[in-house]
Amino acid sequence: MIEIKNVSKSFGTLEVLKNINLTINKGEVVCIIGPSGSGKSTLLRVFNNLERITSGALYIDGKLLDSRLEESEGIPVPPNEAFEIYSQLGMVFQRFNLFPHMRVIENVMLAPHVVDKKKKEESKAVALDLLGKVGLLDKAKAYPVQLSGGQQQRVAIARALARNPKIMLFDEPTSALDPELVGEVLEVIKLLANEGMTMVIVTHEMTFAREVADRVVFIDEGSIIEVGTPKEIFENPRHKRIKTFLNRMKPSG
Amino acid sequence: MSDSMIRIGGILLSSFIPLLKAGIMYTVPLAIISFTLGLMLAFLTALARISSNKLLRSVARFYVWIIRGTPLLVQLFIIFYGLPGIGVTLNAFISAVIGFTLNVGAYNSETIRAAIQSIDKGQWEASKSLGLSRGLTLRYVIIPQALTVAVPPLSNAFIGLVKDTSLAAAITVTELFQVAQQITARTYEPLWLYTEAAIIYLFFCSILTYFQALLENKTKKHLIT
Numbered sequence: 091m092i093e094i095k096n097v098s099k100s101f102g103t104l105e106v107l108k109n110i111n112l113t114i115n116k117g118e119v120v121c122i123i124g125p126s127g128s129g130k131s132t133l134l135r136v137f138n139n140l141e142r143i144t145s146g147a148l149y150i151d152g153k154l155l156d157s158r159l160e161e162s163e164g165i166p167v168p169p170n171e172a173f174e175i176y177s178q179l180g181m182v183f184q185r186f187n188l189f190p191h192m193r194v195i196e197n198v199m200l201a202p203h204v205v206d207k208k209k210k211e212e213s214k215a216v217a218l219d220l221l222g223k224v225g226l227l228d229k230a231k232a233y234p235v236q237l238s239g240g241q242q243q244r245v246a247i248a249r250a251l252a253r254n255p256k257i258m259l260f261d262e263p264t265s266a267l268d269p270e271l272v273g274e275v276l277e278v279i280k281l282l283a284n285e286g287m288t289m290v291i292v293t294h295e296m297t298f299a300r301e302v303a304d305r306v307v308f309i310d311e312g313s314i315i316e317v318g319t320p321k322e323i324f325e326n327p328r329h330k331r332i333k334t335f336l337n338r339m340k341p342s343g
Numbered sequence: 344m345s346d347s348m349i350r351i352g353g354i355l356l357s358s359f360i361p362l363l364k365a366g367i368m369y370t371v372p373l374a375i376i377s378f379t380l381g382l383m384l385a386f387l388t389a390l391a392r393i394s395s396n397k398l399l400r401s402v403a404r405f406y407v408w409i410i411r412g413t414p415l416l417v418q419l420f421i422i423f424y425g426l427p428g429i430g431v432t433l434n435a436f437i438s439a440v441i442g443f444t445l446n447v448g449a450y451n452s453e454t455i456r457a458a459i460q461s462i463d464k465g466q467w468e469a470s471k472s473l474g475l476s477r478g479l480t481l482r483y484v485i486i487p488q489a490l491t492v493a494v495p496p497l498s499n500a501f502i503g504l505v506k507d508t509s510l511a512a513a514i515t516v517t518e519l520f521q522v523a524q525q526i527t528a529r530t531y532e533p534l535w536l537y538t539e540a541a542i543i544y545l546f547f548c549s550i551l552t553y554f555q556a557l558l559e560n561k562t563k564k565h566l567i568t
């Protein structure tokens with residue numbers, strides 16, 4: 091579904107991603123873990139072009155979206171087609187990024203209505219359906235500011251699902267939440283996993299990653315150190331750096 | 344003593360209606376028309392200033408530079424007394440509308456641009472990830488929030504404009520201040536007449552301040568910050 095080849099990304103002189111190769115397969119749940127500042131968010135944001143790659147190539151559904159390689163990978167699709175393809179990846183942000191001036195229902199129905207040009211009624215039906223799915227039908231008329239962090243993040247998930255994305259990207263969806271609100275959001279993500287949604291999840295919740303991931307990617311200082319099944323990464327990592335990291339992540343021993 | 348008080352009282356009373364009328368017929372329409380047109384201009388200028396087109400950006404910057412760098416009174420004189428020199432003769436009221444519109448447009452474009460740029464980058468990113476183009480994002484996500492941020496400074500600008508319309512007296516618009524000048528010329532009571540004019544301005548501005556507070560409460564409600 092997504093394939094990145096030899097991708098690097100620099101901010102000025104700071105090289106944040108170094109020659110990364112990774113493939114995300116259809117129906118797969120991939121969790122990305124690693125220390126703070128290692129480039130996890132940047133990697134995720136490269137997938138939907140929130141960050142443009144500095145070198146390498148990016149494929150989605152077999153189509154070349156962006157190529158910055160020396161040797162030609164072919165000609166990338168035209169910009170408007172690329173924009174459309176990128177927008178088929180739903181994204182959920184650490185800080186929700188809901189639209190504060192719109193009601194919950196309007197947050198969710200905006201994209202179906204103005205991007206897919208669905209009629210208002212139809213967009214609303216889509217939105218209500220999704221709000222039901224994340225358990226927030228009764229909050230449809232509320233404004234984001236009136237919701238708890240966990241509820242806001244569930245709205246953000248419903249919003250990201252509203253255009254029927256092929257892949258969902260999550261950037262630390264629970265890091266901004268009080269501990270008692272983490273569970274409700276993870277439940278929704280698990281629900282999506284059970285439905286077979288392709289997902290890439292950056293997370294610090296190791297128990298969750300272990301439970302939900304098909305593959306785990308460990309990244310440090312901009313490089314992929316190891317990719318494996320949860321069992322391989324959590325029980326028997328080949329790299330010492332991963333062991334050190336996991337030990338530090340464990341809540342009090 | 345009481346004779347002169349009666350005389351002044353009579354002058355103030357008889358001039359009250361003409362002054363108020365000048366305010367309602369000229370000052371208020373001049374302010375409202377110029378502000379409405381000026382806000383549209385300010386909007387377009389703000390969008391030009393943040394556009395990716397270099398020519399648009401330069402034109403907008405040039406316009407703001409000219410207007411902000413020259414006195415309003417001089418601009419009004421150029422429009423009303425100067426333009427006839429190249430065959431463009433405009434009546435006084437239209438000249439004033441043009442001058443004030445250009446000023447409102449230039450000064451408030453900066454306010455609107457700052458408001459647009461104050462909106463969190465995450466709002467742009469969320470919109471982009473949902474497939475909203477730049478235009479759709481501005482229209483549905485950024486501008487509604489930016490307007491809320493801009494309402495207090497914009498309403499201050501409007502109140503400022505109401506007072507600045509008194510400059511139109513210098514190009515013969517018979518607005519409030521001009522009428523006060525005319526009556527003073529007849530009655531030789533500048534202290535009392537200009538004070539009366541000031542009180543009428545104060546009255547207009549107080550009403551506007553009241554509406555400003557209402558508008559701010561209405562727009563502030565849902566915003567987190």
Ligand SMILES: Nc1ncnc2c1ncn2[C@@H]1O[C@H](COP(=O)(O)OP(=O)(O)OP(=O)(O)O)[C@@H](O)[C@H]1O
Pocket residue numbers: 101104106124125126127128129130131132133
């Ligand atoms: N827009 C930017 N401009 C400059 N540097 C950036 C930018 N975005 C990220 N960086 C830098 O890139 C590096 C990787 O950042 P990134 O956000 O991808 O890390 P992360 O693994 O997601 O960290 P965290 O766990 O703290 O979220 C960091 O050193 C960060 O300071």
Ligand SMILES: [Mg+2]
Pocket residue numbers: 130131132261262
């Ligand atoms: Mg991050």
